[in-house]
Amino acid sequence: MSDRKEITLTVNGNQVKGKEGDTVLQLCRANNIYVPTLCFMEGLSNVGACRLCVVEIDGERRINPSCTYPARDGLVVRTHTPNLEKYRRLILELMFTERNHFCFFCAASGDCELQAQAYRYQMDHARYPYTFPALPTDTLNDFMVIDHNRCILCGRCVRVCGEVVGNHTLDFSRRGWRTLIAADLNQPLGESSCISCGACLQACPTGAIFSKVSAYRGRTSEGKVIHSICSLCGIGCEIDVLVKDNNIVRIDGANLAGLKGQLCLMGRFQQVYNENQRIITPLIRNKKGDLEPASWEDAMKLITGKIKDYKAYYGASSIAGFASSLCPSETLEAFVKFMRNTIGTSFIDTFDGSGYRAVIQGISTFSKNGKGLEIESPLESIMDADCVMVVGSNPLETHPVAGSYILRAKTQKKVNVIVVDSRPNTFGFRSDIYLRPDNGSEAALLGALEGLVAKKTKSTEKSMRFISLGRAVEKTGLDKDAIQKAAAMLSRAKNPVIVYGDGVLSANNPKLIARLLDLAKLANHDGLKVISLKPRGNSRGAWELGLANQDGMAKIKPKMAYVLFSDDTFETGDWVDQVGQAEFLVAQASYRSQLTDCADVVLPSPIWAERKGKYVSLDGKVGHSQKVLEPSSGIKDDVEIITKLAKGI
Amino acid sequence: MPDTSTEPPVSNAKIVNTPEEQEDNRRRTRKVLKKFNRKRENLVPVLQQVQDELGYLPREAMLEVAEYLKVPEVDVYGVVTFYNQFRLKPPGKHSIRVCLGTACHMKGGYILLDAWKRRLGVDRGETTADREYDLDTVACVGCCAMAPVNVIDKKAEGRVSPTRVDGILLAFKMEKEKKAKEKPD
Ligand code: SF4
Ligand code: SF4
Ligand code: SF4
Ligand code: FES
Numbered sequence: 001m002s003d004r005k006e007i008t009l010t011v012n013g014n015q016v017k018g019k020e021g022d023t024v025l026q027l028c029r030a031n032n033i034y035v036p037t038l039c040f041m042e043g044l045s046n047v048g049a050c051r052l053c054v055v056e057i058d059g060e061r062r063i064n065p066s067c068t069y070p071a072r073d074g075l076v077v078r079t080h081t082p083n084l085e086k087y088r089r090l091i092l093e094l095m096f097t098e099r100n101h102f103c104f105f106c107a108a109s110g111d112c113e114l115q116a117q118a119y120r121y122q123m124d125h126a127r128y129p130y131t132f133p134a135l136p137t138d139t140l141n142d143f144m145v146i147d148h149n150r151c152i153l154c155g156r157c158v159r160v161c162g163e164v165v166g167n168h169t170l171d172f173s174r175r176g177w178r179t180l181i182a183a184d185l186n187q188p189l190g191e192s193s194c195i196s197c198g199a200c201l202q203a204c205p206t207g208a209i210f211s212k213v214s215a216y217r218g219r220t221s222e223g224k225v226i227h228s229i230c231s232l233c234g235i236g237c238e239i240d241v242l243v244k245d246n247n248i249v250r251i252d253g254a255n256l257a258g259l260k261g262q263l264c265l266m267g268r269f270q271q272v273y274n275e276n277q278r279i280i281t282p283l284i285r286n287k288k289g290d291l292e293p294a295s296w297e298d299a300m301k302l303i304t305g306k307i308k309d310y311k312a313y314y315g316a317s318s319i320a321g322f323a324s325s326l327c328p329s330e331t332l333e334a335f336v337k338f339m340r341n342t343i344g345t346s347f348i349d350t351f352d353g354s355g356y357r358a359v360i361q362g363i364s365t366f367s368k369n370g371k372g373l374e375i376e377s378p379l380e381s382i383m384d385a386d387c388v389m390v391v392g393s394n395p396l397e398t399h400p401v402a403g404s405y406i407l408r409a410k411t412q413k414k415v416n417v418i419v420v421d422s423r424p425n426t427f428g429f430r431s432d433i434y435l436r437p438d439n440g441s442e443a444a445l446l447g448a449l450e451g452l453v454a455k456k457t458k459s460t461e462k463s464m465r466f467i468s469l470g471r472a473v474e475k476t477g478l479d480k481d482a483i484q485k486a487a488a489m490l491s492r493a494k495n496p497v498i499v500y501g502d503g504v505l506s507a508n509n510p511k512l513i514a515r516l517l518d519l520a521k522l523a524n525h526d527g528l529k530v531i532s533l534k535p536r537g538n539s540r541g542a543w544e545l546g547l548a549n550q551d552g553m554a555k556i557k558p559k560m561a562y563v564l565f566s567d568d569t570f571e572t573g574d575w576v577d578q579v580g581q582a583e584f585l586v587a588q589a590s591y592r593s594q595l596t597d598c599a600d601v602v603l604p605s606p607i608w609a610e611r612k613g614k615y616v617s618l619d620g621k622v623g624h625s626q627k628v629l630e631p632s633s634g635i636k637d638d639v640e641i642i643t644k645l646a647k648g649i
Numbered sequence: 650m651p652d653t654s655t656e657p658p659v660s661n662a663k664i665v666n667t668p669e670e671q672e673d674n675r676r677r678t679r680k681v682l683k684k685f686n687r688k689r690e691n692l693v694p695v696l697q698q699v700q701d702e703l704g705y706l707p708r709e710a711m712l713e714v715a716e717y718l719k720v721p722e723v724d725v726y727g728v729v730t731f732y733n734q735f736r737l738k739p740p741g742k743h744s745i746r747v748c749l750g751t752a753c754h755m756k757g758g759y760i761l762l763d764a765w766k767r768r769l770g771v772d773r774g775e776t777t778a779d780r781e782y783d784l785d786t787v788a789c790v791g792c793c794a795m796a797p798v799n800v801i802d803k804k805a806e807g808r809v810s811p812t813r814v815d816g817i818l819l820a821f822k823m824e825k826e827k828k829a830k831e832k833p834d
Contacts, residue, residue, distance in 0.1 A: 162721075168721040168723065168724070169721070169723060170723060171721070171723040171724060171726070171727045172727055172731075173723075173726055173727050173730040173731075174730040174731065175730075175731045182723055182726055182727065182730075183723060184721075184722040184723050184726065185708055185711050185712065185722050185723070185725070185726045186726055186730075193721075193722070411721075
């Protein structure tokens with residue numbers, strides 16, 4: 001875009017430069033000329049709905065909204081004449097009287113763009129009668145309220161939901177002054193196709209959409225905003241955390257219209273408010289079998305003593321260590337060192353380690369030359385794809401932002417989406433083809449697709465593992481037509497991307513992954529495009545640190561287990577039952593859980609907000625999460641705890 | 650005084666189709682859809698024909714249309730509520746239209762509208778739960794000299810007073826009772 005022609009305009013008597021194709025508003029903003037706006041939002045289409053950004057342009061008979069007016073060389077523009085200011089004030093008065101804006105009862109008061117403009121124009125009264133319309137409020141969503149009384153119909157929510165999230169749940173209904181924002185066929189938001197990402201909430205300039213978990217807890221001006229990344233799922237969205245009095249008030253996407261700005265319900269809402277029970281002191285199981293608060297010294301002494309005992313009696317390999325890949329790399333590194341060097345055991349694992357081992361084996365079966373995770377594609381490649389095949393995953397549940405990349409590609413670029421999952425998968429209903437093979441027969445389906453794609457694309461690839469259509473139909477229980485259609489779709493595509501997730505990772509089936517890679521290679525001429533949706537914020541970081549090389553559970557029944565659980569809420573009964581069988585179980589955890597309930601010693605661990613550290617996203621990008629809260633008293637840093645323990649041995 | 654009632658979008662009179670009715674509506678909608686190809690541009694003509702077929706646009710029909718044309722559900726709803734020609738509620742046995750053209754408005758048409766709303770317990774654009782009456786407004790029916798005008802079952806009635814509302818309703822009721830007596834089943 002840099003080769004756009006340079007143009008020069010006169011704005012308020014000064015010469016300013018811009019590029020052809022800019023709007024007058026863009027050009028003003030780029031040159032630090034303030035023009036008030038309400039319906040404009042960076043990164044969304046311009047609609048010119050609010051008329052607050054009007055300017056006078058020589059040669060135009062009327063005033064024009066600058067956000068939709070294309071800049072031309074030689075234009076003479078005025079942004080702040082008395083006439084314009086009068087007009088803007090009039091618009092504000094109309095907005096205030098059209099619906100019910102009584103700021104003292106409003107969740108947005110203090111953070112409201114409409115209110116801010118009213119202050120700017122010193123609108124202490126309105127010259128029109130208030131209409132007091134009776135408008136409904138929709139409170140059925142778990143996290144958001146839509147209060148039509150505050151809506152100015154700017155359409156930012158509509159555009160962000162359609163253009164950024166790709167969901168298109170919201171739009172205008174009815175018309176004229178009866179217009180209301182509606183979701184789907186006018187359902188309450190909580191019963192609609194809304195994925196509760198909260199992008200519309202952040203886009204809304206007023207209090208018309210507000211957050212149930214943040215309302216009335218503080219304004220932006222009362223706290224400080226800390227830029228960080230979300231460490232939950234491996235997408236690594238950029239977040240702005242508003243903190244007031246050492247409390248998280250609100251989490252916003254740092255760049256709403258950017259690729260990692262829309263966030264999801266976990267990152268935006270659940271990190272602000274959840275009902276987990278925090279552990280704040282070390283706990284030791286007493287003679288009666290109950291966990292009892294204890295001092296740090298006692299707890300540490302007990303742990304180091306036990307470690308020494310078990311090492312002496314049974315050898316170091318009787319001890320196993322498990323870590324959550326929600327921890328930053330620094331913590332995990334310290335943990336690995338502690339386990340490997342200090343204790344001397346090689347039995348360490350993460351909770352998602354089996355998935356890693358399947359991926360790595362799958363890749364080595366496929367490529368045979370020692371390649372690893374680097375053969376995977378960046379997340380953004382979804383946006384350039386012309387066909388996306390989702391296997392064993394509902395991205396909208398596990399990695400909602402990745403899910404919405406796919407939706408966006410689908411709605412905006414008409415990209416075809418194929419979903420393959422043996423489990424019921426609601427993402428299937430948003431796809432063009434939804435294939436549900438019988439459980440365990442995914443590999444047969446992929447084999448048949450490979451065969452068909454190879455035939456269609458006249459590939460010379462001598463892949464050995466093709467499966468005939470008839471056999472696949474038999475094994476998968478699927479319709480012949482459906483398989484053929486999917487194959488046709490894949491072969492038509494020039495740049496298909498395959499995305500797979502928990503269904504494949506937990507199947508413990510490297511062959512399935514190898515097949516996926518084969519298919520991806522066959523279907524895409526430019527090279528293989530595959531993305532695996534790794535379960536946790538730092539899964540890739542943990543795996544790269546070698547934490548998951550070894551199955552910590554299968555070969556030995558650990559006599560003693562050390563679990564760095566941190567603020568994970570992973571609950572798989574089986575796994576907990578297995579570690580629970582260790583004679584001595586140490587849990588380092590932030591919240592009470594099934595695991596801490598069966599531990600012999602529990603050490604409190606900080607939560608994500610109380611630590612900083614490095615995270616490796618699922619496509620290998622390094623991000624840094626910041627400390628946004630001071631830990632409550634008694635909480636020590638994970639690395640500090642581990643180093644202290646190491647010293648004691 | 651302007652008509653400031655921005656009625657809530659969800660009517661108090663809940664009209665719920667039975668599963669059989671819904672299935673029937675879906676089937677008839679699909680029959681209409683077959684005549685069109687899956688282009689977004691067809692949205693309005695499709696909706697018109699579905700309404701011709703069903704008399705209104707029930708939820709299940711709109712869902713079928715959205716699915717068939719591959720447009721977001723909310724787009725269908727947006728279009729349906731944008732144009733006055735589309736009905737979201739089934740037509741009643743009797744149609745009540747209150748004229749709010751300039752002359753009728755000046756002569757108190759909105760008072761009549763309020764009277765109807767009160768008596769029937771529904772808002773404009775809605776149908777009573779027993780599907781006897783549907784209420785809506787029109788803008789000028791061309792006999793302003795008789796203002797305020799109501800159009801009852803397609804017949805214009807002039808110089809209507811608010812108390813006349815009860816009279817009309819009573820007449821319909823008596824007619825119904827008479828019919829019931831003639832054909833007692
Ligand atoms: S939306 Fe803004 S202007 Fe309206 S009541 Fe709330 S704070 Fe005031
Ligand atoms: S929360 Fe997200 S999906 Fe739901 S309406 Fe808002 S932008 Fe759309
Ligand atoms: S809900 Fe908010 S963002 Fe949406 S149109 Fe109304 S004021 Fe604008
Ligand atoms: S910002 Fe330009 S019209 Fe709203």
